[in-house]
Amino acid sequence: MGVIRFDNVGRVFGAKSNPFVALKEIDLEVGDKEFVAIVGPSGCGKTTCLRLVAGFDFPSSGKVLVDEQPIRRPRPERAVVFQQFALFPWKTVHDNIELGLRNQSVAKAEREERINRILELMNLTAYAKHFPHQLSGGMQQRVAIARAYVLDPDVLLMDEPFGALDAQTRVVMQEELVRLARRNPRTVLFITHAVEEAVYLADRVAIMTRAPGRIKEVLDIRSIREAEDWDSYEKIEDVMDLESFVHLRTHIWRSLREEKAAATA
Amino acid sequence: MPRRLTIGAATILTLVVLWFLVTSVLGLIAPGRFPSPQATIAALDHVLFRGYAGGTLVEHVVNSLRLVLLGFLVAIVTGVPLGLLMGWNRTAEALINPVFLIIRPIPPLAWIPLAILWLGLGDGAKIMVIWFAAFVPSVINAYAGVRTIEKPVLEAAAMLGTPKLRFIVEVLVPAASPMIFTGLRLSLQASWTTLVAAELVGAFYGLGRVLNVAQQDLYPGMILVGMIAVAILGWATTKGLGMLEARALSWNQAAALAGKG
Numbered sequence: 001m002g003v004i005r006f007d008n009v010g011r012v013f014g015a016k017s018n019p020f021v022a023l024k025e026i027d028l029e030v031g032d033k034e035f036v037a038i039v040g041p042s043g044c045g046k047t048t049c050l051r052l053v054a055g056f057d058f059p060s061s062g063k064v065l066v067d068e069q070p071i072r073r074p075r076p077e078r079a080v081v082f083q084q085f086a087l088f089p090w091k092t093v094h095d096n097i098e099l100g101l102r103n104q105s106v107a108k109a110e111r112e113e114r115i116n117r118i119l120e121l122m123n124l125t126a127y128a129k130h131f132p133h134q135l136s137g138g139m140q141q142r143v144a145i146a147r148a149y150v151l152d153p154d155v156l157l158m159d160e161p162f163g164a165l166d167a168q169t170r171v172v173m174q175e176e177l178v179r180l181a182r183r184n185p186r187t188v189l190f191i192t193h194a195v196e197e198a199v200y201l202a203d204r205v206a207i208m209t210r211a212p213g214r215i216k217e218v219l220d221i222r223s224i225r226e227a228e229d230w231d232s233y234e235k236i237e238d239v240m241d242l243e244s245f246v247h248l249r250t251h252i253w254r255s256l257r258e259e260k261a262a263a264t265a
Numbered sequence: 266m267p268r269r270l271t272i273g274a275a276t277i278l279t280l281v282v283l284w285f286l287v288t289s290v291l292g293l294i295a296p297g298r299f300p301s302p303q304a305t306i307a308a309l310d311h312v313l314f315r316g317y318a319g320g321t322l323v324e325h326v327v328n329s330l331r332l333v334l335l336g337f338l339v340a341i342v343t344g345v346p347l348g349l350l351m352g353w354n355r356t357a358e359a360l361i362n363p364v365f366l367i368i369r370p371i372p373p374l375a376w377i378p379l380a381i382l383w384l385g386l387g388d389g390a391k392i393m394v395i396w397f398a399a400f401v402p403s404v405i406n407a408y409a410g411v412r413t414i415e416k417p418v419l420e421a422a423a424m425l426g427t428p429k430l431r432f433i434v435e436v437l438v439p440a441a442s443p444m445i446f447t448g449l450r451l452s453l454q455a456s457w458t459t460l461v462a463a464e465l466v467g468a469f470y471g472l473g474r475v476l477n478v479a480q481q482d483l484y485p486g487m488i489l490v491g492m493i494a495v496a497i498l499g500w501a502t503t504k505g506l507g508m509l510e511a512r513a514l515s516w517n518q519a520a521a522l523a524g525k526g
């Protein structure tokens with residue numbers, strides 16, 4: 001199971017005399033095996049939301065629950081893919097992926113089997129013995145995703161995982177993630193700046209307001225995707241041409257633009 | 266690389282020729298002030314085969330090297346873990362830092378008289394002084410190494426559920442290791458400086474003792490032999506440590522190269 005629930009969550013940073021409200025009255029539920037993307041202007045508190053679920057940070061008010069349990073500390077059941085990869089540069093690709101499994105005392109034979117499977121899935125088999133610095137950014141990001149995926153986590157938390165990639169690599173990674181998510185669905189909280197990415201990947205998209213961050217609107221993508229049968233298209237650009245896709249994308253753009261305008265007004 | 270090697274060899278050769286010209290041929294420097302190449306070779310022959318200041322060159326070298334390595338090892342075995350602990354644990358830092366701040370400004374060489382008073386002219390006093398001198402850079406750099414670890418790496422380790430001991434061995438130490446090695450290099454230099462100084466002040470054996478006796482005997486050739494021996498040993502041990510570092514940090518060096526290329 002992996003149901004995430006934000007219950008009237010607030011997060012205030014800084015001294016009492018000069019508080020900064022990063023999150024305010026956040027209510028959001030991510031269902032089991034649901035893929036939810038959060039979009040919003042820079043600095044609106046997206047990363048903060050994710051860190052609360054990861055257990056790296058704690059709410060100032062309200063509750064963040066996973067399966068109705070409060071979060072006390074980081075756990076492998078809630079695996080994180082960091083924006084800056086955060087691989088261990090002194091470990092090979094194989095050893096980076098293996099660490100989490102060793103921590104869970106998975107037997108050697110099973111470890112190798114699971115590592116091989118994920119390497120294959122991520123097209124990394126030939127690079128098992130390489131060190132991170134020997135890989136391109138896109139490959140490093142795939143290692144970071146593999147390191148999280150191999151744990152078979154209940155919840156996957158991804159903070160702009162493709163933000164550092166060039167446009168082409170990004171598309172390939174998005175398609176791979178969709179394949180992975182459809183084959184092996186799990187609860188995903190996905191943060192991004194890129195509207196298309198959110199619409200393409202997510203079941204639902206949550207739009208946040210600028211600071212203090214709140215959830216402004218949640219869009220149901222899944223019902224439209226299923227009605228229009230997006231998954232029958234292999235390539236992302238074919239989906240992006242569909243009228244239903246364009247409509248959703250434009251809607252989100254407008255909503256974000258309003259936030260920008262509010263910021264400058 | 267071969268090009269650099271050639272240039273280096275040429276420079277040294279030129280210096281030796283100049284040395285020969287200035288001392289033996291032109292006589293610009295009096296032999297009592299600075300020895301000629303012949304006088305130096307004679308002194309080398311003297312200490313190598315007949316012995317000087319209580320032993321042959323090999324005995325002196327072995328003794329000095331042994332003390333340096335012992336003192337250096339004691340210093341890093343105590344210093345690096347302490348630095349890691351201070352970097353990781355706020356309480357440990359708060360407890361130890363004040364002591365450190367008081368001891369740190371004392372030049373290591375200032376400990377020599379006290380060390381000799383406590384432990385005499387034997388090995389113990391030298392190891393103690395080297396320890397004090399080499400300890401500080403080990404601690405400071407290990408501490409800084411931990412402090413400069415990027416937060417996401419620590420969070421990644423926590424997210425993967427890494428148990429404490431494994432975290433220390435597989436994450437904390439490797440992440441801090443570039444800085445740790447910087448500390449080791451400084452510690453090794455400090456070890457040599459301190460040893461020679463300590464042996465100068467009082468010793469039965471060792472290169473510092475050779476230098477001291479040669480000075481009293483007004484024996485410039487022998488002084489130069491002692492200095493060259495210290496230089497070569499210092500260079501060789503630093504080189505050894507550098508090779509160890511290159512092996513241990515291959516992941517890091519290659520990263521640096523990739524960054525440049």
Ligand SMILES: Nc1ncnc2c1ncn2[C@@H]1O[C@H](COP(=O)(O)OP(=O)(O)OP(=O)(O)O)[C@@H](O)[C@H]1O
Nearest residue numbers: 013014020022041042043044045046047048049211
């Ligand atoms: N530890 C902290 N201490 C103080 N302020 C913080 C802290 N973490 C985040 N903030 C502030 O909270 C706000 C939200 O930060 P957050 O990183 O969640 O934004 P974001 O939506 O992820 O932005 P971006 O899209 O640029 O990554 C920012 O103004 C940031 O400066």
Ligand SMILES: [Mg+2]
Nearest residue numbers: 046047048159
């Ligand atoms: Mg962010």
